Amino acid sequence: MFNYTFHWNQALRSLPQMLDGALVTLQIAILSMAIGLAIAIALTLFRLSGNRILSGFATTWVEVARNTPALFQIYMAHFGLGNFGIHLSPYTALLVGIAFNNAGYLAENFRGALKAIPDTQTRAGRSLGMTSLQAFRWIIMPQMLRIAFLPATNQMVWAILMTSLGVTVGMNTDLAGVTQELNARSFRTFEFFALAAVIYYVIAKAVTLAARAFAWRMFRY
Amino acid sequence: MIEIENVHKSFGELKVLKGIDLTVSKGEVLTVIGGSGSGKSTLLTCINGLEPIDSGRIVVDGTDVHARGTDLNKLRRKIGIVFQQWNAFPHLTVLENVMLAPRKVLGLSKAEAEETAVKQLTHVGLAEKLSVYPSRMSGGQQQRMAIARALAMSPEYMLFDEVTSALDPMLVGEVLDTLRMLASEGMTMICVTHEMKFAREVSDRVAFFHQGIMAEIAAPEQLFDAPQHPETKKFLAATH
Numbered sequence A: 001m002f003n004y005t006f007h008w009n010q011a012l013r014s015l016p017q018m019l020d021g022a023l024v025t026l027q028i029a030i031l032s033m034a035i036g037l038a039i040a041i042a043l044t045l046f047r048l049s050g051n052r053i054l055s056g057f058a059t060t061w062v063e064v065a066r067n068t069p070a071l072f073q074i075y076m077a078h079f080g081l082g083n084f085g086i087h088l089s090p091y092t093a094l095l096v097g098i099a100f101n102n103a104g105y106l107a108e109n110f111r112g113a114l115k116a117i118p119d120t121q122t123r124a125g126r127s128l129g130m131t132s133l134q135a136f137r138w139i140i141m142p143q144m145l146r147i148a149f150l151p152a153t154n155q156m157v158w159a160i161l162m163t164s165l166g167v168t169v170g171m172n173t174d175l176a177g178v179t180q181e182l183n184a185r186s187f188r189t190f191e192f193f194a195l196a197a198v199i200y201y202v203i204a205k206a207v208t209l210a211a212r213a214f215a216w217r218m219f220r221y
Numbered sequence B: 001m002i003e004i005e006n007v008h009k010s011f012g013e014l015k016v017l018k019g020i021d022l023t024v025s026k027g028e029v030l031t032v033i034g035g036s037g038s039g040k041s042t043l044l045t046c047i048n049g050l051e052p053i054d055s056g057r058i059v060v061d062g063t064d065v066h067a068r069g070t071d072l073n074k075l076r077r078k079i080g081i082v083f084q085q086w087n088a089f090p091h092l093t094v095l096e097n098v099m100l101a102p103r104k105v106l107g108l109s110k111a112e113a114e115e116t117a118v119k120q121l122t123h124v125g126l127a128e129k130l131s132v133y134p135s136r137m138s139g140g141q142q143q144r145m146a147i148a149r150a151l152a153m154s155p156e157y158m159l160f161d162e163v164t165s166a167l168d169p170m171l172v173g174e175v176l177d178t179l180r181m182l183a184s185e186g187m188t189m190i191c192v193t194h195e196m197k198f199a200r201e202v203s204d205r206v207a208f209f210h211q212g213i214m215a216e217i218a219a220p221e222q223l224f225d226a227p228q229h230p231e232t233k234k235f236l237a238a239t240h
Helices: A008-013 A015-048 A052-067 A070-083 A090-115 A119-127 A132-169 A175-186 A189-218 B040-047 B072-076 B094-104 B110-123 B139-151 B169-184 B196-202 B220-225 B230-239
Strands: B002-011 B014-024 B029-034 B055-060 B079-082 B157-161 B188-192 B205-210 B213-218
Touching (some): A008 A189, A015 A090, A015 A132, A015 A189, A052 A090, A119 A132, A119 B072, A132 B094, A175 A189, B002 B040, B014 B040, B040 B055, B040 B079, B079 B139, B094 B110, B169 B196, B188 B196, B196 B220, B213 B220
Parallel strands (some): B029 B205, B157 B188
Antiparallel strands (some): B002 B014, B205 B213
């Protein structure tokens, strides 16, 4: 019933090209995580600030990031901002879109983590003469990052997979982009995408295992 | 000197402090006893400005704690407080717990902060536990660490809020011994406690709180042996 001959050799010959693409994928994922993390910490502080404008801004960010498709977020960064004369390259737009998404999810993660830290921790810090920012930086944040660490690794995996949405804004150097171009030239869709899927899987799995090893090493208390 | 003048404090409808007047001199050890909800713990958190007051005044060495413009962070450096729940910072070792505030608040170098921390931890008998995480210690040890953490800021006053109440009875002694040692060294202390024997032994004066009012304050022999206020009599009869 399947009248199809597999041509794995063709796909495997393109493996070096695809691995180069995988590096770009990993690079975008890591950068978007780093940027997302920094923004998420800022959003968390905004939400804790008690200032209605700041906390409203943070809540809006989190709501939009978590309740609209990641594809739209990336599209908006490329074509949407383009309408206002802000032209981001596919690479930058993809990075901005994913960082936006990461920040929203991570900030929500942090909110949950904060609930697990008793208020008395801040109180203990304040009673030692710390400002509220110092108490957050030195007492609350380290505990928050620890609690949120493993859930955040899910977001890292999600960021890796989200990079594949870059093809929709013309990204052609990451793993999905490279695969798509190879596919367009050869029409060996199954072979190329299956191979790409294996590479995505290996990267995602490696990141998860590395994160666990890191957590085991870092969080000894 | 800590001067407390006609302090009122409510939590919503609940009046917790109803006009407290009290002066604590340098070097004095005052213990505060009384039933739950009598306002004694609230008073401590008002003294270092963790809780605002509704009216009245609390003045520490001439600084009005609750006045606008008072730098509470600066004021708190000289008023150490230790709570019933010791609030160890779980992500830091014992040494790091004690070093944190001297480094970040007082701006001491790592070496200076470590020297101070080791000194204070040795003082409370935890010299062997420097690199241990708090979760590996007993409640009594964690509470002594919390005391060392407050002492590392070189406070002039120490407030103790029922520091033995959450402890296993076996561990109460070691913490009280630490407080006794501080008292004998001349530290100005206000101790809210349920340990009557301890109160009698270390205090210069004992205050009895009842329903937000300081019903009686006197030297320990007088308050324990010849209480004047009917509520004091009732309380002491019930706790002896």
